[in-house]
Amino acid sequence: MGKRISGVHFLLLAGFLAILGSTMSKSPTLPLYAESLGLGRSDIGLVAAASTVTGILVNFSSGLLSDLYGRRKLLIAGGFVFLSAPLLYFLADDALTLALVRVYYGVATAIFVPVSFALVSDLYPDRKGTFMGFLSSATLAGRALAPLLAGSIIYFLGFPVVFLLCSITGMVVFLLSFRFPDTGRELEKFELTFSKDLLIIGLLDASVYMAYQGIETFLPLFYYLQGRAWLSGLILTLEISIMAVVKPYAGYLSDRIGRRKPIIIGMAMVGLAAFAFAFASSLWAIVAGAIIFSIGASVSEASTKPLATEISRLRGTALGFLESIKDIGQAAGPVLIGFLGIRMGFLFVGVFGILSIGAFLMGRGRVGDEG
Incomplete structure (x- = not known):
């Protein structure tokens, strides 16, 4: 029981930092950075939608893969994306490259959210509602703090510091993911059913x-x-x-x-x-x-x-x-x-x-x- 409690503490911290970093990269950073690159409003709208489209496509497949290969492997992969994606902003110089960065960044959240909640369900089958609620609260805390923190850093220090901070939070998530219990593997082969x-x-x-x-x-x-x-x-x-x-x-x-x-x-x-x-x-x-x-x-x-x-x-x-x-x-x-x-x-x-x-x-x- 003690190991499971310790595990959930790591997961709550990872949830807070993952959503803090990913939200800082887009609110209010993304439209302001896109504008600084000379993008118009229509281009900014398309860039902003890129990560949402990624989520629609990747959420399901990441959950399925975690049933096949285990939760920890998927969360480690998501942590690497959280670490690396913010650094790619330094290479973006037009609408297409910025949209590609957002697509790649969207993969991280699309992996982390369903797989982390599945891990909670594995660890606490009788109290999954309570602990899923704690994980939701941790991610919401990160989402609430991110715009204020990112906006202040942009105003005083500029965009590069925001991107570096997002990468640092991603690095912590990546390192924490190695401490998660290795659950999942309900599938021996791919199996798709409709409910x-x-x-x-x-x-x-x-x-x-x-x-x-x-x-x-x-x-x-x-x-x-x-x-x-x-x-x-x-x-x-x-x-x-x-x-x-x-x-x-x-x-x-x-x-x-x-x-x-x-x-x-x-x-x-x-x-x-x-x-x-x-x-x-x-x-x-x-x-x-x-x-x-x-x-x-x-x-x-x-x-x-x-x-x-x-x-x-x-x-x-x-x-x-x-x-x-x-x-x-x-x-x-x-x-x-x-x-x-x-x-x-x-x-x-x-x-x-x-x-x-x-x-x-x-x-x-x-x-x-x-x-």
Whole structure:
């Protein structure tokens, strides 16, 4: 037990540093660095999307490979990418090379997220919700700190120091990955199966991240926040902070009462928050929507990941599949809201979330009743 506790401490530290470094490299660094290279807005948008596309393609395959070859080998490979990718920014001088760097960097996160959560599931089969919640909180802490730290370093010291710091955090992740227990290897050969229940769970996560990315992208454009960028940033920081605090408790609750009820309650709150954004008539309605969303997303996601590992014996593959579906939703959210408009876009996201709950309720068997 002591070795497993020590292992999870290394994993939490690696999760914090991995997401800290990768987020520092893009927020607010990426658009500012791209602009310094002379890229226009359309090119910057394409470069920013490059790593998300990588995630959609690599999440599933990295989870599958961890079931085949073991978690530690994949996490070591991901750690090497975290170490090496930031240094490649020094070689980028146009849109294509910068996009290729982002594609390569995206591989690191696409390996680390599903495989690290699969490792937690291996180590703590009876308390996976709780410890997955702690890992989520560690990564959220890194995500919350990164923009402030990167922005300050750019202002005082310039881009090269940011890239070097990102590489240093990656080096620590790479070294820590050698200390992780070597679990996995559920497969002796490649085996691909389709699960309708897993697809439904993926749609739930896609709904959450469709809303999350939509809020992050369009929050500064709400009438009540125009010209008040500091307030938009404060609300987004509040949102991430709430998620970081709530997820371990939500995971513990999920371990105690089962996965089904928290998913239904959490997704209902996500849908309600989307409707609040769609029909917001005051600043306080927007703040309330952000708070409701943060709690609902935390409660739902703290159960969807553990549930995915319980309905599939291939835990890495299941979590990789979930991450791929989530990334599709995250990429689609801003596009849909931008095309439909803020009100109709968030209304669509809310309806999509409610329909996902319906699909979950009608899923084969009473999936998620047991913790």
